[in-house]
Amino acid sequence: MRARISELAKRLQSREISAVELTKAYIDAIEKLNPTLNAYVHLTFDTAQKAAEQADQMLKKGDAPLLCGIPMALKDNICTDGLTTTCCSKILKDFKPYYDATVWEKLKAHGAVLLGKTNMDEFAMGSTSETSCYGAPLNPRNTNYVTGGSSGGSAAAVCANLAVYSLGSDTGGSIRQPASFCGVVGLKPTYGAVSRYGLIAYGSSLDQIGPMTNSVKDAAIVFDAIKGGDRRDQTSVDYDYGSSLAESLDRDVKGMRIGVAEEFFDGINPEIKSKIEEAIKLIERNGAVIESIRLPALKSALPVYYIIACAEASSNLGRYDGIRYGYRTSSYASIEEMIVKTRSEGFGDEVKRRIMLGTYVLSSGYYDAYYKKACLIREEINREFDAVFEKCDVLVAPTAPNTAFPLNYKGASPVEIYLSDICTVPVNIAGVPAISVPCGEDAKGLPIGMQIIGKKFDEATVLQVAHFYEQSAGKVIGDYEGGAGI
Amino acid sequence: MNYEIVCGIETHVELATKTKIFCGCTTEFGGEPNTHCCPVCTGQPGSLPILNQKVVEYAIKAGLALNCKINTKSHMDRKNYVYPDLPKAYQISQYDEPLCEKGYIELDSGKRIGITRIHIEEDAGKLVHENGYTYIDYNRGGVPLIEIVSEPDISSAEEAKEYAEKLQLTMRYIGISDCKMQEGSMRCDVNLSLRKPGDSRFGVRTEIKNINSLSFIRKAVIAEAERQADILDAGGIIVQQTMRYDEGTNSVTPMRDKENSDDYRYFPDPDILRFSIDDEKVEEIRSSLPELPFDKLKRYVNVLGLPEATARLIFRYRKVAEFFEGALAEGASVKNTANLIVGTIFSNMDTEEEKELFTTRISAAQSAALVKLADEKKINIGVAQSTLQKMLESGKSVEEFIKPEDLVGISDEELESLCKEAIDANPKAVADVRSGKDKAINMLFGYIMKKTGGKADIRKAEALLRKLIGQ
Numbered sequence: 008m009r010a011r012i013s014e015l016a017k018r019l020q021s022r023e024i025s026a027v028e029l030t031k032a033y034i035d036a037i038e039k040l041n042p043t044l045n046a047y048v049h050l051t052f053d054t055a056q057k058a059a060e061q062a063d064q065m066l067k068k069g070d071a072p073l074l075c076g077i078p079m080a081l082k083d084n085i086c087t088d089g090l091t092t093t094c095c096s097k098i099l100k101d102f103k104p105y106y107d108a109t110v111w112e113k114l115k116a117h118g119a120v121l122l123g124k125t126n127m128d129e130f131a132m133g134s135t136s137e138t139s140c141y142g143a144p145l146n147p148r149n150t151n152y153v154t155g156g157s158s159g160g161s162a163a164a165v166c167a168n169l170a171v172y173s174l175g176s177d178t179g180g181s182i183r184q185p186a187s188f189c190g191v192v193g194l195k196p197t198y199g200a201v202s203r204y205g206l207i208a209y210g211s212s213l214d215q216i217g218p219m220t221n222s223v224k225d226a227a228i229v230f231d232a233i234k235g236g237d238r239r240d241q242t243s244v245d246y247d248y249g250s251s252l253a254e255s256l257d258r259d260v261k262g263m264r265i266g267v268a269e270e271f272f273d274g275i276n277p278e279i280k281s282k283i284e285e286a287i288k289l290i291e292r293n294g295a296v297i298e299s300i301r302l303p304a305l306k307s308a309l310p311v312y313y314i315i316a317c318a319e320a321s322s323n324l325g326r327y328d329g330i331r332y333g334y335r336t337s338s339y340a341s342i343e344e345m346i347v348k349t350r351s352e353g354f355g356d357e358v359k360r361r362i363m364l365g366t367y368v369l370s371s372g373y374y375d376a377y378y379k380k381a382c383l384i385r386e387e388i389n390r391e392f393d394a395v396f397e398k399c400d401v402l403v404a405p406t407a408p409n410t411a412f413p414l415n416y417k418g419a420s421p422v423e424i425y426l427s428d429i430c431t432v433p434v435n436i437a438g439v440p441a442i443s444v445p446c447g448e449d450a451k452g453l454p455i456g457m458q459i460i461g462k463k464f465d466e467a468t469v470l471q472v473a474h475f476y477e478q479s480a481g482k483v484i485g486d487y488e489g490g491a492g493i
Numbered sequence: 494m495n496y497e498i499v500c501g502i503e504t505h506v507e508l509a510t511k512t513k514i515f516c517g518c519t520t521e522f523g524g525e526p527n528t529h530c531c532p533v534c535t536g537q538p539g540s541l542p543i544l545n546q547k548v549v550e551y552a553i554k555a556g557l558a559l560n561c562k563i564n565t566k567s568h569m570d571r572k573n574y575v576y577p578d579l580p581k582a583y584q585i586s587q588y589d590e591p592l593c594e595k596g597y598i599e600l601d602s603g604k605r606i607g608i609t610r611i612h613i614e615e616d617a618g619k620l621v622h623e624n625g626y627t628y629i630d631y632n633r634g635g636v637p638l639i640e641i642v643s644e645p646d647i648s649s650a651e652e653a654k655e656y657a658e659k660l661q662l663t664m665r666y667i668g669i670s671d672c673k674m675q676e677g678s679m680r681c682d683v684n685l686s687l688r689k690p691g692d693s694r695f696g697v698r699t700e701i702k703n704i705n706s707l708s709f710i711r712k713a714v715i716a717e718a719e720r721q722a723d724i725l726d727a728g729g730i731i732v733q734q735t736m737r738y739d740e741g742t743n744s745v746t747p748m749r750d751k752e753n754s755d756d757y758r759y760f761p762d763p764d765i766l767r768f769s770i771d772d773e774k775v776e777e778i779r780s781s782l783p784e785l786p787f788d789k790l791k792r793y794v795n796v797l798g799l800p801e802a803t804a805r806l807i808f809r810y811r812k813v814a815e816f817f818e819g820a821l822a823e824g825a826s827v828k829n830t831a832n833l834i835v836g837t838i839f840s841n842m843d844t845e846e847e848k849e850l851f852t853t854r855i856s857a858a859q860s861a862a863l864v865k866l867a868d869e870k871k872i873n874i875g876v877a878q879s880t881l882q883k884m885l886e887s888g889k890s891v892e893e894f895i896k897p898e899d900l901v902g903i904s905d906e907e908l909e910s911l912c913k914e915a916i917d918a919n920p921k922a923v924a925d926v927r928s929g930k931d932k933a934i935n936m937l938f939g940y941i942m943k944k945t946g947g948k949a950d951i952r953k954a955e956a957l958l959r960k961l962i963g964q
Binding site: 084085086092094099102104105106108203204205206207208210211212238239240241242318319321322325326328330331332342346366369370371374378 | 535537538539540541542543544571573575577581627629756758759760763764765766
């Protein structure tokens with residue numbers, strides 16, 4: 008049973024069901040399934056019930072927004088006034104911000120009902136959500152496998168129908184890769200399209216909040232609600248998208264130029280490769296023109312990403328010192344000792360690894376060789392994307408080179424896991440939008456995701472192509488049995 | 494042995510914008526601890542900085558007033574270091590693209606002290622140590638600063654003081670800071686090394702941090718130069734370190750460093766977009782600048798003909814200068830206006846601060862009305878002074894104290910007959926004057942002044958009296 012915002016909104020607005028009833032159904036499902044799936048790390052049922060009552064008032068008056076009364080979830084790195092927000096890190100244990108992230112402020116105004124905060128890799132650093140201090144969420148499609156990450160809990164909640172939609176954040180693939188692993192839709196908007204105010208920073212020049220949903224249309228509905236410039240985020244852009252993107256999805260792909268870059272297919276699992284190729288053929292049969300293009304700088308994208316993201320992270324995470332909020336070590340003799348012990352005890356290994364890496368690449372003597380060079384290559388990658396989008400309307404690529412890892416899969420080294428970001432990080436480096444849509448399953452029944460990448464602020468075309476594919480391909484993955492029954 | 498002082502000064506000036514550099518919190522000094530704060534200036538997770546455009550404008554003003562080149566492209570960097578008063582563990586500052594570069598301050602001697610750069614940055618909070626605990630007050634965190642870095646062109650304690658004084662006066666004049674060293678809105682770090690005269694290489698330098706008065710700058714330079722000279726004379730070497738000047742003992746001692754390492758890992762702040770300043774904007778700011786203080790001083794002496802000592806007393810307070818020029822614009826004379834300000838108005842103001850604020854109960858136009866009576870000799874200067882005092886106390890106009898009938902001067906005939914009267918009434922004094930006791934003539938003046946209520950022109954009266962007495 009896959010919940011759709013568009014369908015539920017109709018039933019809510021016709022008063023066939025009430026927001027309170029709908030919320031209750033989700034709360035029951037969470038209580039039943041979350042102990043196993045671990046998708047949520049903080050539950051906000053009290054506020055959810057109140058929000059549902061208010062939503063019903065709005066619905067009664069009529070003319071309520073589409074998202075009014077729809078139960079949803081937020082990744083645990085999105086600040087919620089008075090509600091625990093920890094980035095799934097011990098160092099932010101019990102942290103309750105006294106301000107709302109702009110996205111949450113906007114959704115609240117739409118009458119959203121927040122069920123809870125979802126599990127994630129600690130500070131969004133990881134590709135499996137296993138670095139969470141609350142333990143990993145499990146992939147609802149097969150609980151022996153990971154959800155992907157870092158927005159693993161957000162993906163699992165939507166997949167298992169424990170939320171109608173959720174927000175994730177994407178720094179190097181953290182929305183799209185778990186969407187692909189769990190068989191849901193995940194949109195990473197253009198850098199600047201959605202305000203980052205209240206998103207706890209990992210890599211500030213790469214981070215972007217986006218929706219995770221059961222359909223492309225739902226992703227468009229949520230994106231419509233959260234996008235827009237924000238005077239509290241200087242990097243946000245008040246781009247004029249014209250009309251609602253959810254209402255302009257119906258466009259066929261006839262004559263559309265679809266770029267396919269072989270660099271995206273290097274070292275990809277053959278099963279995934281063949282599913283993507285099938286999808287490309289489907290689009291081609293419907294009149295799109297397939298352009299073979301090259302993105303040679305892509306081979307440097309992964310190191311560029313890890314250098315820039317870790318450099319920014321090393322600085323962004325300096326503030327967690329135990330002084331003002333979050334975890335503080337229990338015994339210390341001096342401020343210096345308190346800070347060192349707090350950080351040593353509060354951060355997990357992956358976070359420490361990235362802080363060290365980032366500190367190193369910014370150190371004098373290494374700055375030019377690493378950080379500065381990475382910034383130069385970033386510009387080169389941007390130029391290549393710009394050139395490609397002169398010739399193509401969108402690019403199609405796999406979302407990940409593999410399907411979900413088994414739980415506790417260590418690989419040969421952390422680098423092997425890092426490699427699973429290879430198809431997603433170039434998109435963050437270039438700041439362009441991309442969506443992951445399910446396009447099939449592997450032999451083990453694990454979902455495969457296809458990525459559609461567009462030019463800056465052209466979410467419209469990205470969503471149109473994704474919607475077209477979703478509608479024409481029909482059922483490509485099995486249904487998840489369970490979750491909220493409504 | 495004699496050494497040459499090589500000294501440069503880094504000055505932090507707090508800008509007088511209403512709000513902080515990256516958020517809307519007030520910059521007001523003081524306040525209950527942690528009440529001028531928000532998620533942004535306390536570095537709460539998820540908060541983001543928004544650059545206050547006024548800060549950029551003020552910094553450009555400072556740059557233009559100090560003859561700098563304004564960089565049309567600029568950006569903010571993060572300076573990473575860990576200290577409890579710095580809530581984000583990085584200070585947002587500028588590293589390789591400061592807003593302003595390559596300016597100078599000209600000393601009275603004509604020597605120019607180069608300004609290497611001016612950049613904008615945020616201030617940190619304040620640690621308060623009490624009863625064995627350390628408390629943190631973030632009210633000051635995020636208050637905008639400019640850092641003005643001089644070239645090592647300063648070669649004496651006097652030059653150091655003059656540089657800082659001129660800098661302070663200029664910043665106050667252009668209205669970007671009150672530059673109160675006691676309150677910390679202007680703080681100087683002095684870098685100093687010694688070398689043998691004629692040596693072109695620099696010696697090892699030390700940095701004296703956070704000097705909080707102009708006279709301490711002079712004293713600290715003297716003390717540190719002596720300390721270094723003693724070490725060098727004894728064959729020792731100078732250690733590069735951070736020092737503190739202790740005004741109680743007038744000595745300079747090493748200070749414990751905040752950080753162990755100098756590697757701040759600067760990199761461009763990804764939260765703040767690069768920004769550009771177009772020439773038009775720079776010209777707009779340039780044209781908004783007032784006449785700069787030392788240009789004004791020159792004009793007062795060379796064009797208005799004020800004695801330099803008087804000019805110096807007036808020009809250094811922008812509001813006083815405005816009052817002075819306001820009176821001149823109403824037609825009052827330079828000399829009488831200046832004398833009344835320095836003689837009467839200043840005698841009502843005990844502190845520098847009062848002169849800086851210059852809150853008088855009368856306007857420049859009101860004072861001009863009075864001065865003009867003196868200029869036209871309708872009242873003498875003594876009456877002008879006492880009337881001004883009454884005006885200052887009451888805030889009332891000159892008409893309240895000097896009636897039209899008082900203004901009709903004493904006619905020459907009247908004065909002559911009064912003089913005759915005075916002579917007739919004071920035969921002894923007249924005899925004394927004739928016998929050479931000249932002071933006795935004061936008796937006659939007193940008589941005339943009493944009769945005229947102080948309105949008589951004393952010089953005319955003197956000439957008449959002497960004529961009548963036959964001198």
